[in-house]
Amino acid sequence: MNRLYQIIMFVLLSFLFVILQSTFFSPKHLGIFYPDLNLIFVVFLGLFSEVKGSAIIALGNGFMMDVLSGNLIGLYSLSRLSLFLVLKGLSTHVYAQSRITQVIGLFCSTLFSWGFIWIGLKMRTDFRISFGEIMAQSFVNTIVGLPLFWLIKNLYARVQA
Amino acid sequence: MRFLRRHPILISIVLFFFATQFISLRYEGRQVGDSFSSFILTLTYYPQKLIFILTGEIVSAWQNYIELVGVRNENERLRNEIRKLRQEKFHLWEAELQNDRLKKLLGLKGNSTYDVVSANVIAGSPSILRSQVVIIDKGSENGISQGMPVATYEGIVGRILLVGEKSSEVILITDDISAVDAYIHRTRARGIVKGTGGGCIMEYLEKKADVSVGDKVISSGKDGFFPKEVVIGTVVETEASGGFIRARVLPDMDLNSLEEVVVILKLPKEKVLNE
Numbered sequence: 001m002n003r004l005y006q007i008i009m010f011v012l013l014s015f016l017f018v019i020l021q022s023t024f025f026s027p028k029h030l031g032i033f034y035p036d037l038n039l040i041f042v043v044f045l046g047l048f049s050e051v052k053g054s055a056i057i058a059l060g061n062g063f064m065m066d067v068l069s070g071n072l073i074g075l076y077s078l079s080r081l082s083l084f085l086v087l088k089g090l091s092t093h094v095y096a097q098s099r100i101t102q103v104i105g106l107f108c109s110t111l112f113s114w115g116f117i118w119i120g121l122k123m124r125t126d127f128r129i130s131f132g133e134i135m136a137q138s139f140v141n142t143i144v145g146l147p148l149f150w151l152i153k154n155l156y157a158r159v160q161a
Numbered sequence: 162m163r164f165l166r167r168h169p170i171l172i173s174i175v176l177f178f179f180a181t182q183f184i185s186l187r188y189e190g191r192q193v194g195d196s197f198s199s200f201i202l203t204l205t206y207y208p209q210k211l212i213f214i215l216t217g218e219i220v221s222a223w224q225n226y227i228e229l230v231g232v233r234n235e236n237e238r239l240r241n242e243i244r245k246l247r248q249e250k251f252h253l254w255e256a257e258l259q260n261d262r263l264k265k266l267l268g269l270k271g272n273s274t275y276d277v278v279s280a281n282v283i284a285g286s287p288s289i290l291r292s293q294v295v296i297i298d299k300g301s302e303n304g305i306s307q308g309m310p311v312a313t314y315e316g317i318v319g320r321i322l323l324v325g326e327k328s329s330e331v332i333l334i335t336d337d338i339s340a341v342d343a344y345i346h347r348t349r350a351r352g353i354v355k356g357t358g359g360g361c362i363m364e365y366l367e368k369k370a371d372v373s374v375g376d377k378v379i380s381s382g383k384d385g386f387f388p389k390e391v392v393i394g395t396v397v398e399t400e401a402s403g404g405f406i407r408a409r410v411l412p413d414m415d416l417n418s419l420e421e422v423v424v425i426l427k428l429p430k431e432k433v434l435n436e
Contacts, residue, residue: 068202129289
């Protein structure tokens with residue numbers, strides 16, 4: 001029963017983050033200094049979640065991002081799934097509870113995610129986001145990510161209990 | 162799951178190659194209006210609309226009761242009046258030029274008019290990769306379909322990219338993949354207005370064309386999407402570009418703070434989006 005609650009919680013959180021990203025935290029209003037709540041959420045899933053359906057939740061989150069941003073379907077879906085799998089693989093080799101690990105995880109995950117999209121798109125079309133902008137977003141995600149991790153972890157612990 | 166944990170890099174590489182193949186396929190034959198995407202759009206409509214209404218109420222209450230009550234209403238009224246006068250002035254100018262042209266060209270057909278549906282902008286794109294996309298609170302149940310032009314009373318905004326039952330996605334004219342066939346209003350010099358991600362440029366204007374800063378740019382209606390003679394923006398800079406002139410065009414309204422738009426119920430002649 002607990003597992004079902006956890007899956008429901010993650011699905012609802014994923015949906016909530018997509019809604020917040022398209023309203024209050026839309027890059028249309030905030031520019032490059034917007035926190036990518038969905039990426040932070042996928043990093044959380046990759047580092048901490050023990051739920052087996054997490055990969056599908058990460059994929060679904062990316063799909064919703066693709067639909068709402070008018071992007072090519074698959075761009076965010078596959079980059080987020082890929083990020084999740086890499087983090088899941090690495091999470092057994094690192095101490096994920098450490099703040100330093102979380103900071104590095106958030107920063108590098110943003111770079112990884114953009115790298116994936118950059119190489120994928122560069123093969124077909126222009127990519128207008130500069131390296132400086134990607135670095136700026138990595139910093140913002142790291143700063144916003146830590147308190148968000150704390151919030152989701154508390155919620156996760158309550159559902160697990 | 163154990164295999165995934167042991168070989169994350171390998172999995173990532175496989176996914177990456179899959180992604181590049183997938184993306185290239187989508188670019189060549191993109192069918193935007195698939196039903197699952199429309200379902201996602203409809204699913205997100207309710208919370209987005211709720212947030213839009215709540216924030217609208219809070220902002221409105223703040224402005225009406227806490228800030229200067231009378232000044233806001235007065236300001237609103239004056240702004241509307243200025244907008245109407247500007248519109249009137251432009252129409253008079255337009256009529257004068259049209260009159261001159263019609264004196265020379267007898268038998269020219271008049272502009273046809275279309276029905277419109279007004280809509281609120283309830284959300285924006287969640288991705289910086291394509292930030293020039295907004296979501297409006299009207300969809301297929303209001304008669305909207307893919308490719309229909311979207312405007313404000315000040316000019317063209319963009320066109321419908323994806324339609325849900327209750328909401329739709331609008332791609333703005335400032336987006337990279339947008340293009341509008343256009344004229345310089347004063348001289349009828351023709352070119353293509355393209356989005357640059359944050360603004361617009363008018364390309365392929367003939368070198369001998371008479372274009373100067375301050376000229377109004379209007380749609381020609383020849384691209385099959387937008388109706389004829391709707392304002393796109395104003396020329397703010399010109400430069401030579403190869404055998405052509407390139408002009409930077411500033412849309413007349415602030416596309417970053419759009420609140421209300423109208424969808425012109427005009428079906429595109431060809432349903433092609435990523436031309």
